[in-house]
Every structure is written in C-alpha cells, then in structure tokens.
C-alpha cells in the first residue's frame with residue numbers, strides 16, 4: 557500500500573479561504589483582532605510570530621505585535637496582557653512560548669482572559685474541552701482533527717495511539733479523539749514496548765520531537781499516521797517524527813513534514829480568533 561498524503565497546505569488553504577469570506581461578510585460589524593506578544597529574541601519564536609502575522613493579514617484579521625526585551629519583568633508582561641484583556645479591538649491574545657526562565661508561563665497563561673485565549677492553553681479552556689463544553693481548542697490538536705475530517709477519516713470506534721503527552725499536543729489530541737469516540741492509548745518515554753501499542757493502532761499520532769523515530773516496524777498495514785514532529789536533521793533539513801518514505805509504503809494516510817500539521821496550527825489560531833470575535837458580537841447584542 558502507498559499512503560495517500562494529507563496536505564496540510566491544501567486543508568489550510570481551504571479553511572483560510574472560507575475564513576476570508578466570513579471576515580469580509582462581517583466587516584461592517586467587526587474586524588477580528590489578534591494580539592501577539594513576543595518576549596526576547598529567540599529566532600524560532602520570531603519566525604513563528606512572523607508566520608502568524610502574515611497569515612492573519614491574508615485572512616483579513618487585524619494583528620498587532622508587542623515585542624518585549626528578554627529581561628522584562630513578569631509584572632510588566634502581566635500588565636500588558638491585562639491591557640489586551642481590556643482592549644475591545646482585540647479578540648485573541650497569544651503570548652509566544654517559551655518565555656525566559658524568570659517569568660512563570662503558568663501565571664502568564666492564567667492572566668489571559670479565557671474568552672480571548674485563542675491558543676486554548678488556559679486551564680478553564682482545557683477544563684471545558686475535557687468536559688465536552690464549548691472551548692477554544694489548542695491549535696495543533698484542533699488542526700489535526702480538521703485534517704482527519706477533511707479526508708473523511710473515521711475516528712469512531714478506531715484505536716488511536718498517541719505518542720507524546722505534552723500539554724500542548726499529546727494530551728489534548730488524545731482528549732479530542734476521545735471526544736470523537738476513538739479508543740485512545742497514550743504512550744510516552746516510559747512506555748514499555750512501544751511497538752506493542754503502535755502495531756495495534758488504526759490511527760497513530762506521533763508527537764515526540766524525535767527525528768524519524770516512528771518506522772515501518774511501528775505501523776500496522778493501512779494505519780493513518782499523523783506526524784506532528786518538527787525536527788532539524790544534521791544537514792539542517794526539517795523532518796518529522798516519522799520515517800516518511802518507509803512508512804508511506806504501509807500507511808493508508810500520512811502527513812508530510814513540512815506542509816502537514818504545521819500550516820494547520822496557524823490556521824486554527826485564526827479560526828479561534830474569528831470565533832472569538834463572533835462571540836463578542838453575540839455578547840454585545842445580548
């Protein structure tokens with residue numbers, strides 16, 4: 557079997573087109589606004605932030621960037637977040653992680669109003685997601701769900717094996733798949749005999765941050781394989797957590813890196829910002 561490739565670029569373009577139209581239809585009522593706060597000068601963070609600004613502009617979302625030096629105090633950052641909480645032109649707030657060591661990420665995330673937490677990292681949104689309530693869903697897992705839906709890949713009754721249990725990817729994608737009626741197994745670095753689980757999987761979500769770690773020997777014939785990893789090889793090239801070429805021979809569907817999950821993450825951030833703006837209109841009219 558040769559896997560069908562799920563192009564995140566294609567799914568993202570289709571969603572962004574729909575959003576662009578919706579933003580245009582809403583233009584007399586509201587312009588969705590996204591505030592991005594970047595602390596310090598991490599080149600990877602800077603490049604993610606640039607990508608977010610560019611994508612916002614493409615869809616018609618107003619975005620504004622606040623840059624703060626790496627030695628900014630925690631208090632100043634919390635104050636800036638609070639300003640955006642109060643700013644009616646802003647519907648989504650994103651603080652680019654990681655933050656310098658002297659600032660508590662937990663405090664900063666909890667400072668963001670849950671109604672503007674378009675990254676879906678606030679414990680209130682995580683709790684809402686866990687209990688199946690309306691919530692901002694974390695962008696990477698939400699994007700994976702959209703890719704599966706775009707390809708009409710059935711999740712109900714399927715065995716999904718998630719490799720990785722981070723708060724931003726592993727845990728929430730497992731929860732979302734559970735909400736979609738999959739049977740979910742979590743694996744992590746302390747899992748004994750990983751292959752024993754992955755070989756039973758109808759859907760594998762690889763989110764380990766280990767370059768080409770998942771090989772054909774981990775994959776059942778016909779499984780759907782979603783590669784979340786973004787790793788640099790020694791030659792500087794980007795690669796995923798999955799050994800793409802060999803797994804392609806066994807999987808039914810496979811996401812590439814780059815051009816897979818990555819473009820979906822930003823797209824869902826825009827989606828959440830648009831949903832937030834719509835919720836603000838609704839609240840204003842109540």
Ligand code: NDP
Pocket residue numbers: 696719720721722723724725726743744745746747750763764765766784785786787817818819821
């Ligand atoms: P973390 O480092 O926070 O988590 C990695 C997880 O993988 C941990 O739960 C760890 O287990 C597990 N793990 C590590 N080694 C093994 C192993 N040998 N066997 C089984 N499990 C293992 O990473 P993130 O979740 O933040 O990110 C994962 C990957 O996804 C990274 O490559 C990251 O760059 C990428 N990413 C991509 C995004 C995108 O938009 N495409 C967005 C976010 C992340 P344990 O908990 O026991 O340590």
